Amino acid sequence: MPPPRGGADVVQPPSSSSLSPEEAAAQWEANQEYIAHCNDTYGVPGLIEFAAGYGGLPKAVLQHPSGARAELYLHGSTVTSWRHADGREMLHLRQGNTFDGREPISGGIQLCWPQYGSGPLQRHGFLQNLHWSVVETAWRQPDDGQQGEQLRPGPEGGIAVERPEDIKGLEQAVAEGHDLRPIISLYADTDSDWAEQWPFQFEALYTVCLMAPDPPTLSDLEMVKRAHESPEERQQREEQEAAAAAAAARAAELAALEGEFPPMQPSVLRCVLQIHNSGDEPFTFTTGLRSHFVTRDMQSHGKYVNMLGLRGKYIMDYSQDPLNPGLTMQEPDLVRFGQLEPMDSVYLDCDPGGQVLLCPGTPAHFSIENKEGFCDIGVQHPTTVAPRESRHFVCVGPARVVRKVTLQPGEVWVGDASFTAHDEYWPLAPWEVEDPSLVPVALPLAGGAACLLSLLAGARPDDVVPAAISLLVFGFTCLAICWTARKQVPAAVRLLRMSADCMAANPALTRVAVALCVAALAAVAPLLWFFDGTMRSGSLVANPSRLGSPACRDSDGKPVPCCEFMPDGWVVAYAIIPLPFLILWTLTAAAQARKFVISGAVTQWYFAPAGAEGATKGTTLRSLRHAFGPQIGTLCYAGAVTVVAQYVTALADSLRRRGGLLGCLLAHPLHWAAAAVQELTKFAVIVSAITGESLRDSGRRSLDLLRRNALEAFTSAYWLAPWTVCLTALLFSAGWGALAAAATGLLKAALELGGSHTQLTWNALWAFGGLSAGSCLVVCCFLGSVLLEVLDACFVCWALDRDSSAVSKPEVHSAFEAVPVQPLQPATGVAVQQPGGGLAYGAAPARAAAAGARAAAPLAASGPARDEEAAQQLRPLLSGAGELSPALELSAA
Numbered sequence: 001m002p003p004p005r006g007g008a009d010v011v012q013p014p015s016s017s018s019l020s021p022e023e024a025a026a027q028w029e030a031n032q033e034y035i036a037h038c039n040d041t042y043g044v045p046g047l048i049e050f051a052a053g054y055g056g057l058p059k060a061v062l063q064h065p066s067g068a069r070a071e072l073y074l075h076g077s078t079v080t081s082w083r084h085a086d087g088r089e090m091l092h093l094r095q096g097n098t099f100d101g102r103e104p105i106s107g108g109i110q111l112c113w114p115q116y117g118s119g120p121l122q123r124h125g126f127l128q129n130l131h132w133s134v135v136e137t138a139w140r141q142p143d144d145g146q147q148g149e150q151l152r153p154g155p156e157g158g159i160a161v162e163r164p165e166d167i168k169g170l171e172q173a174v175a176e177g178h179d180l181r182p183i184i185s186l187y188a189d190t191d192s193d194w195a196e197q198w199p200f201q202f203e204a205l206y207t208v209c210l211m212a213p214d215p216p217t218l219s220d221l222e223m224v225k226r227a228h229e230s231p232e233e234r235q236q237r238e239e240q241e242a243a244a245a246a247a248a249a250r251a252a253e254l255a256a257l258e259g260e261f262p263p264m265q266p267s268v269l270r271c272v273l274q275i276h277n278s279g280d281e282p283f284t285f286t287t288g289l290r291s292h293f294v295t296r297d298m299q300s301h302g303k304y305v306n307m308l309g310l311r312g313k314y315i316m317d318y319s320q321d322p323l324n325p326g327l328t329m330q331e332p333d334l335v336r337f338g339q340l341e342p343m344d345s346v347y348l349d350c351d352p353g354g355q356v357l358l359c360p361g362t363p364a365h366f367s368i369e370n371k372e373g374f375c376d377i378g379v380q381h382p383t384t385v386a387p388r389e390s391r392h393f394v395c396v397g398p399a400r401v402v403r404k405v406t407l408q409p410g411e412v413w414v415g416d417a418s419f420t421a422h423d424e425y426w427p428l429a430p431w432e433v434e435d436p437s438l439v440p441v442a443l444p445l446a447g448g449a450a451c452l453l454s455l456l457a458g459a460r461p462d463d464v465v466p467a468a469i470s471l472l473v474f475g476f477t478c479l480a481i482c483w484t485a486r487k488q489v490p491a492a493v494r495l496l497r498m499s500a501d502c503m504a505a506n507p508a509l510t511r512v513a514v515a516l517c518v519a520a521l522a523a524v525a526p527l528l529w530f531f532d533g534t535m536r537s538g539s540l541v542a543n544p545s546r547l548g549s550p551a552c553r554d555s556d557g558k559p560v561p562c563c564e565f566m567p568d569g570w571v572v573a574y575a576i577i578p579l580p581f582l583i584l585w586t587l588t589a590a591a592q593a594r595k596f597v598i599s600g601a602v603t604q605w606y607f608a609p610a611g612a613e614g615a616t617k618g619t620t621l622r623s624l625r626h627a628f629g630p631q632i633g634t635l636c637y638a639g640a641v642t643v644v645a646q647y648v649t650a651l652a653d654s655l656r657r658r659g660g661l662l663g664c665l666l667a668h669p670l671h672w673a674a675a676a677v678q679e680l681t682k683f684a685v686i687v688s689a690i691t692g693e694s695l696r697d698s699g700r701r702s703l704d705l706l707r708r709n710a711l712e713a714f715t716s717a718y719w720l721a722p723w724t725v726c727l728t729a730l731l732f733s734a735g736w737g738a739l740a741a742a743a744t745g746l747l748k749a750a751l752e753l754g755g756s757h758t759q760l761t762w763n764a765l766w767a768f769g770g771l772s773a774g775s776c777l778v779v780c781c782f783l784g785s786v787l788l789e790v791l792d793a794c795f796v797c798w799a800l801d802r803d804s805s806a807v808s809k810p811e812v813h814s815a816f817e818a819v820p821v822q823p824l825q826p827a828t829g830v831a832v833q834q835p836g837g838g839l840a841y842g843a844a845p846a847r848a849a850a851a852g853a854r855a856a857a858p859l860a861a862s863g864p865a866r867d868e869e870a871a872q873q874l875r876p877l878l879s880g881a882g883e884l885s886p887a888l889e890l891s892a893a
């Protein structure tokens with residue numbers, strides 16, 4: 001294979017084999033420069049652009065005019081994302097990626113070479129570890145039937161790069177509806193780091209193209225007919241074709257006028273891998289494109305997740321012993337994934353022309369086609385990942401495993417395959433949709449309807465009509481809310497699911513939250529008892545409204561009580577004013593302590609290095625020690641601020657009710673100010689759990705953090721999360737209450753049928769149902785509040801990550817992806833080290849403080865910043881990272 005176009009001039013992307021902060025900072029700079037270079041040299045605005053991905057790594061973003069979009073990281077040449085025009089993500093990016101430019105990126109479409117699966121080399125080979133450089137990009141319109149050829153760079157100079165002369169030309173082409181296909185080619189060759197393990201010389205070229213399906217090719221018979229047609233026949237055929245095309249266009253126009261749109265085009269990803277033996281010795285390899293497809297949750301919809309097109313194929317089964325596979329044959333039509341059992345197989349002889357279909361459990365499907373070079377299909381359902389994750393993806397991809405390839409010096413091997421994502425063919429029925437926002441709508445409406453139906457069965461209208469009306473009103477209100485926020489509901493649900501995953505990973509959080517709640521109640525119990533006692537100290541005095549007259553009547557002659565209870569003077573001074581404040585303060589300080597403990601534990605989990613064993617062990621206790629040790633003052637202060645804000649809210653409420661117009665005008669700003677103070681205090685407590693700073697400093701820091709990250713977030717899915725929790729809690733408890741009442745009702749009916757007399761009245765049944773619903777609501781609200789506190793802590797961790805352009809937990813980032821926030825400017829500046837030794841790339845000067853806070857995150861794991869031990873730990877972490885920010889100087893001192 002000749003060197004790809006631009007061969008000697010290829011600018012290599014920076015490699016990141018170094019670890020020191022200085023080198024990492026330089027690495028960051030170099031990545032930014034390389035991205036700028038790629039945009040200048042290879043970018044095609046609107047079709048192919050380059051950007052910094054997770055960890056600052058360069059990635060290419062391919063956009064098809066249909067709206068489909070793919071992302072390809074240069075590190076390992078890994079396609080990490082492929083979205084359909086309707087926004088559906090089709091590739092699964094695995095959790096726990098470090099994006100450090102050294103470890104392979106796990107997930108998406110991974111290149112396996114020179115070894116597929118297990119063997120003498122690292123599993124799936126080392127091509128996924130290499131730094132690839134961009135050598136060519138192109139965009140083109142379809143030329144019937146020859147796309148395969150055109151994708152490959154050939155000896156005549158490779159891919160013809162038809163770069164647009166100017167943007168206008170490109171826009172015009174897009175406006176005319178041509179299929180502009182973004183194409184990119186990446187190049188890598190022998191890497192010295194791997195030479196010892198694999199001592200051969202090679203060049204690799206990987207071309208990825210995002211496109212719509214090829215126009216149908218002519219059948220052989222049609223070709224023969226056309227070759228023999230006379231000029232008149234040709235003219236007649238062309239006229240017929242033109243008329244048919246015009247009729248189709250008219251029909252589409254009419255359909256669009258009537259609001260019907262033709263279905264979206266399927267999206268195609270074409271991947272071509274070429275390997276050139278550039279050395280003097282032959283070598284042998286196996287290869288594959290290990291593709292992770294997103295599926296519906298297999299726990300609940302496993303029976304719909306399966307593959308077609310493999311019947312009668314031999315299977316090499318590696319699941320028992322990766323080095324000694326078993327040989328079986330696929331007999332049924334369907335390969336089923338639903339059992340959630342580990343699967344690691346290669347289906348042999350899936351030659352060009354045959355398509356393998358993957359049904360991910362939705363009405364859509366993928367087809368995978370080997371075109372050249374690849375002749376097997378690798379199928380995996382890895383169980384090396386967390387079970388919660390493995391329910392959401394399967395790996396199916398072209399491979400060449402059993403018939404190994406031996407390449408003589410100078411020879412080139414070409415592996416060509418395509419993936420097609422077909423449309424969702426029909427909308428899912430409401431009960432099939434996984435989006436739980438339908439539950440709050442469907443349940444009350446169904447309940448209301450059931451109540452009305454029970455009228456037909458003879459129920460008394462007085463008993464059921466009020467319940468039916470309340471349920472229907474509730475259901476329609478939920479429907480209105482869900483409809484208004486329908487675009488944001490799935491994003492809010494994703495946030496809550498992520499937060500629930502975090503709670504599951506830190507099981508001690510809930511226990512500690514319960515313990516803190518009980519402790520707070522125990523602490524206020526004596527105060528309440530004392531308050532009750534003091535309120536009894538006083539004496540009966542004559543009712544002042546009698547105005548001293550012996551008759552118990554007021555000035556208008558109306559009867560009034562003759563005497564009333566007057567507390568002693570000291571009670572007013574010492575109990576009525578300060579005691580309620582003290583009780584409220586104790587309760588709010590305990591609530592702040594809970595927030596602090598949760599945030600501290602979540603932060604330690606969040607910033608723990610990927611895959612760290614026992615990362616959550618002891619974190620909650622450590623956080624608890626910080627809360628009731630050095631940070632107790634901060635928490636009391638936060639509690640007092642919150643109580644004052646609550647008093648102000650109460651004042652605003654009473655002004656609104658009784659203060660007339662002026663009161664109303666004053667009430668609103670007061671109300672907003674109090675709410676803002678409470679919100680800021682909440683975030684200040686979270687930040688202080690991370691950095692160990694005082695409330696004032698962390699308040700400043702969180703204000704800064706929120707200013708940069710929160711405004712859009714609060715106006716989008718984020719605000720919906722508490723509502724979703726409240727609604728779910730209400731519904732669940734209502735359902736629970738109804739169930740309890742129904743069960744008791746059934747018991748009563750059964751007893752009465754059996755002739756026994758029971759004391760249970762229908763009123764008692766309702767009361768029992770109400771009590772069950774009430775207690776369930778308390779439990780649900782408590783768990784919901786912990787869930788929301790975990791979400792807030794994740795939000796702060798994510799914002800700190802964003803500020804320092806790092807990705808500590810990709811799963812949290814992907815949940816927040818749906819929350820629109822302003823894109824950050826590319827960060828430049830210091831590099832800071834993470835707790836596990838990983839590096840976060842630096843922040844621009846305006847963001848230095850936040851990057852500092854993030855760097856201080858390890859303190860949550862070792863002790864608050866004011867601990868001398870922790871301060872010692874902080875200094876070396878930042879020593880290579882330039883100046884300490886003033887806040888950190890303070891806390892490190």
Ligand SMILES: O=P(O)(O)OC[C@H]1O[C@@H](O)[C@H](O)[C@@H](O)[C@@H]1O
Nearest residue numbers: 104105106107122123124382384
């Ligand atoms: O998941 P498998 O097939 O057992 O492979 C183990 C790992 O092997 C590594 O080489 C890959 O980079 C990972 O993505 C992969 O998860």
